[in-house]
Amino acid sequence: MAEQDQSGTTTSGTKRGVHGAWASRWTFVMAATGSAVGLGNIWKFPYIVGENGGGAFVLVYLVCILLVGIPIMVAEVMLGRRGRQSPINTMRYLTEEAGLHGAWNAIGWLGVTAGLMILSYYAVIAGWALHYVGQMASGAFQGASAEQAGAIFGNLLADKNTLIYWQTIFLLLTMAIVIGGVTKGLGVAVRILMPMLFVLLMILLVFSYKHGDFERGLNFLFSFNYQALTWEGVLEALGHAFFTLSLGMGAIMAYGAYMPEHARIGRTVLAVGFIDTAVALVAGLAIFPIVFANPAIEPGAGPGLMFVSLPVAFGNMTGGLLFGSFFFVLVTLAAWSSAISLIEPAVAYLVESKGFNRITANLSLGLMAWVVGLGSVLSFNEWADTRVAGFTFFEFMDFLTSSVMLPLTGLFIAIFVGWIMKPDTVREELDDESNRVFFSWRWVLRFVSPLLVLVVFVLGLYKTFW
Numbered sequence: 368m369a370e371q372d373q374s375g376t377t378t379s380g381t382k383r384g385v386h387g388a389w390a391s392r393w394t395f396v397m398a399a400t401g402s403a404v405g406l407g408n409i410w411k412f413p414y415i416v417g418e419n420g421g422g423a424f425v426l427v428y429l430v431c432i433l434l435v436g437i438p439i440m441v442a443e444v445m446l447g448r449r450g451r452q453s454p455i456n457t458m459r460y461l462t463e464e465a466g467l468h469g470a471w472n473a474i475g476w477l478g479v480t481a482g483l484m485i486l487s488y489y490a491v492i493a494g495w496a497l498h499y500v501g502q503m504a505s506g507a508f509q510g511a512s513a514e515q516a517g518a519i520f521g522n523l524l525a526d527k528n529t530l531i532y533w534q535t536i537f538l539l540l541t542m543a544i545v546i547g548g549v550t551k552g553l554g555v556a557v558r559i560l561m562p563m564l565f566v567l568l569m570i571l572l573v574f575s576y577k578h579g580d581f582e583r584g585l586n587f588l589f590s591f592n593y594q595a596l597t598w599e600g601v602l603e604a605l606g607h608a609f610f611t612l613s614l615g616m617g618a619i620m621a622y623g624a625y626m627p628e629h630a631r632i633g634r635t636v637l638a639v640g641f642i643d644t645a646v647a648l649v650a651g652l653a654i655f656p657i658v659f660a661n662p663a664i665e666p667g668a669g670p671g672l673m674f675v676s677l678p679v680a681f682g683n684m685t686g687g688l689l690f691g692s693f694f695f696v697l698v699t700l701a702a703w704s705s706a707i708s709l710i711e712p713a714v715a716y717l718v719e720s721k722g723f724n725r726i727t728a729n730l731s732l733g734l735m736a737w738v739v740g741l742g743s744v745l746s747f748n749e750w751a752d753t754r755v756a757g758f759t760f761f762e763f764m765d766f767l768t769s770s771v772m773l774p775l776t777g778l779f780i781a782i783f784v785g786w787i788m789k790p791d792t793v794r795e796e797l798d799d800e801s802n803r804v805f806f807s808w809r810w811v812l813r814f815v816s817p818l819l820v821l822v823v824f825v826l827g828l829y830k831t832f833w
């Protein structure tokens with residue numbers, strides 16, 4: 368067992384709890400929701416549903432959230448709160464505590480690396496949203512048809528300088544917050560912004576109900592057309608369950624490290640999972656009816672889906688200029704509160720172990736994400752035809768992180784907490800839960816989650832490449 372001296376320093380030489388803590392359980396809920404609700408819900412979920420033919424994919428996704436996402440999220444928060452450090456040092460501390468092989472530290476490393484890789488392309492897409500704020504406000508989409516909206520989006524993708532400009536601005540914004548520490552500012556901002564985002568989504572929902580083909584949209588999302596589902600799609604749904612809940616990459620573990628000692632983890636995680644799923648479904652219901660009302664937009668249009676269908680809606684809505692730019696401000700803010708949690712675990716590690724301060728840590732990591740992100744920028748124009756195993760650079764980064772690294776890290780976490788850690792240690796950290804809740808959770812985490820991840824992962828990879 369790792370010894371701790373008075374200052375909270377472990378035998379591995381790292382300090383526990385140096386980054387401060389959330390003011391309350393509620394601040395944790397908001398911060399974790401801020402991390403979870405992002406581009407994954409509003410941009411990615413609808414377009415991958417579209418690419419995978421609708422309802423059956425949605426069902427698989429919901430099953431993954433319930434049987435894999437929520438149980439693993441509880442495990443991550445629990446690990447973080449016990450370790451009270453960056454994911455890398457948390458895992459080091461916990462393996463030392465249990466006298467285990469150092470290979471388990473790979474969980475921390477894999478997660479932190481995946482986070483930075485995701486940040487690289489996340490910033491590019493968030494940059495599109497930033498650009499759209501101005502486009503909306505300037506009236507570029509006023510009265511636009513689906514064809515016109517598609518052309519405007521196409522022109523943006525072709526223009527790499529504009530893409531790099533907005534990608535840079537978004538990364539600078541992200542670093543600015545993380546330099547200042549997550550506890551202040553962010554908690555407050557998220558508490559105001561998340562409800563606003565929700566209200567705006569509702570307004571869009573009403574618009575799509577009135578002006579879109581709502582019935583077809585609803586059918587597409589909720590009727591289970593199994594023929595459309597493939598094993599690749601199932602793997603994508605699983606990967607997305609991790610992505611959307613910010614799991615498998617240390618973000619939630621890092622946030623768990625700042626959680627108050629006696630906050631109930633179970634119900635907290637359920638709240639975050641519920642809000643996250645609700646936002647994704649409402650986004651789908653706001654987007655697809657508009658898509659089906661405009662034959663020029665394909666449900667399988669890919670990453671551009673939201674950037675074409677929503678401007679069409681806004682451009683033809685009273686007050687659309689205002690609502691539209693406001694909407695993209697909020698998408699940006701949702702992305703912002705997520706991006707912060709993508710870089711924070713690595714920042715925390717550099718500060719704890721490598722003698723960086725928050726400024727130098729952010730600048731170095733931000734620069735790395737920026738350089739790798741250029742690959743994604745170019746994959747939408749100059750490198751659009753360059754493919755590795757059928758993927759563009761952006762698609763490859765997305766696949767590697769969401770469909771490979773996150774499920775793998777999640778699998779290791781489930782095995783570590785379910786099978787390797789001493790049950791007493793786990794129980795001690797979750798002592799606020801009733802026996803029934805605790806033992807059901809542990810059972811699912813031991814048997815259901817790992818098996819599901821393993822089967823889907825192996826079959827999905829097999830079908831993707833062979």
Ligand code: PFF
Pocket residue numbers: 402403404405406407408482485610611612613614616617618619705706708709
């Ligand atoms: N959950 C975020 C979203 O759905 O957009 C993305 C994300 C944030 C993934 C933070 C991972 C993470 F650590």
